[in-house]
Amino acid sequence: MHAMSAHNPLSARLAAEAGFDAIWGSGFELSASYAVPDANILSAGLHLDMMRAIAATVDVPVIADIDTGFGNAINVSYVVPQYEAAGVSAVVMEDKTFPKDTSLRADGRQELVRVEEFQGKIEAACAARRDPDFCVIARTETLIAGLGQAEALARAAAYEAAGADAILIHSKQATPDEVLAFIAAWSGGVPLVLVPTAYPQLRERDIQALGKVGLVIYGNHAIRAAVGAMREIFARIRAEGGIHAVDAGLPTVRDIIGLQGDADMRELERRFLR
Ligand code: SPV
Numbered sequence: 001m002h003a004m005s006a007h008n009p010l011s012a013r014l015a016a017e018a019g020f021d022a023i024w025g026s027g028f029e030l031s032a033s034y035a036v037p038d039a040n041i042l043s044a045g046l047h048l049d050m051m052r053a054i055a056a057t058v059d060v061p062v063i064a065d066i067d068t069g070f071g072n073a074i075n076v077s078y079v080v081p082q083y084e085a086a087g088v089s090a091v092v093m094e095d096k097t098f099p100k101d102t103s104l105r106a107d108g109r110q111e112l113v114r115v116e117e118f119q120g121k122i123e124a125a126c127a128a129r130r131d132p133d134f135c136v137i138a139r140t141e142t143l144i145a146g147l148g149q150a151e152a153l154a155r156a157a158a159y160e161a162a163g164a165d166a167i168l169i170h171s172k173q174a175t176p177d178e179v180l181a182f183i184a185a186w187s188g189g190v191p192l193v194l195v196p197t198a199y200p201q202l203r204e205r206d207i208q209a210l211g212k213v214g215l216v217i218y219g220n221h222a223i224r225a226a227v228g229a230m231r232e233i234f235a236r237i238r239a240e241g242g243i244h245a246v247d248a249g250l251p252t253v254r255d256i257i258g259l260q261g262d263a264d265m266r267e268l269e270r271r272f273l274r
């Protein structure tokens with residue numbers, strides 16, 4: 001299963017249109033779209049509202065990035081039913097301290113909570129869900145924090161024992177080596193989840209061959225694609241003194257109107273407007 005990041009319903013619609021199996025409700029992307037750091041600067045409510053809007057727009061499952069659960073196990077108990085009610089199918093919760101710092105930044109503050117504390121948060125998330133098929137994915141930042149393979153494996157096993165449905169093993173090394181070593185050593189019963197942003201050379205077919213990975217998340221490619229495209233077009237309009245030269249290369253206005261769901265509204269007009 002492959003999930004593409006999204007920061008609003010439009011990017012989610014494009015990801016679903018491209019054939020991704022799920023949407024990753026990325027905290028990094030939402031933060032970037034508000035031009036603030038991915039460090040719990042935005043409120044939980046804002047992220048929740050965006051997940052609700054995305055879930056209302058696409059038919060594929062939405063996997064919400066709830067960071068550290070916005071506090072302790074008590075916060076998690078209240079937050080998880082809200083995400084479930086918003087139409088989300090799964091949450092990913094990471095074992096860092098609140099407020100978090102983003103994982104892929106060099107020299108970020110990467111402090112982990114105690115194993116027992118995070119087990120309590122996983123148990124709280126599982127107890128709070130109403131639908132037993134709602135997935136609680138535990139994410140360990142052990143490798144990101146530089147605490148090594150043995151600690152990562154011990155934490156992942158402890159999180160599975162606490163009820164996690166899958167384990168996300170995150171890494172920011174420029175090669176997949178430490179993640180591959182983790183996967184080879186993993187003898188747990190639940191599937192693993194990868195976010196290969198830092199090691200893009202690891203392809204889908206190679207991951208599939210490993211057998212233990214159930215979900216691959218492309219963590220920030222919607223916002224990076226958007227930033228790259230906007231930068232290029234804005235610069236060309238300034239350089240060329242108008243929009244004449246860029247127009248033919250852009251998606252048409254008609255295309256955008258289609259993405260807004262125009263066909264659905266026309267159908268409503270046909271049926272109900274008299
Ligand atoms: C996100 O997309 O918000 C993530 C993945 O949590 S990462 O930015 O790699 O930590």
Ligand code: MG
Pocket residue numbers: 026027028038065067
């Ligand atoms: Mg995140």
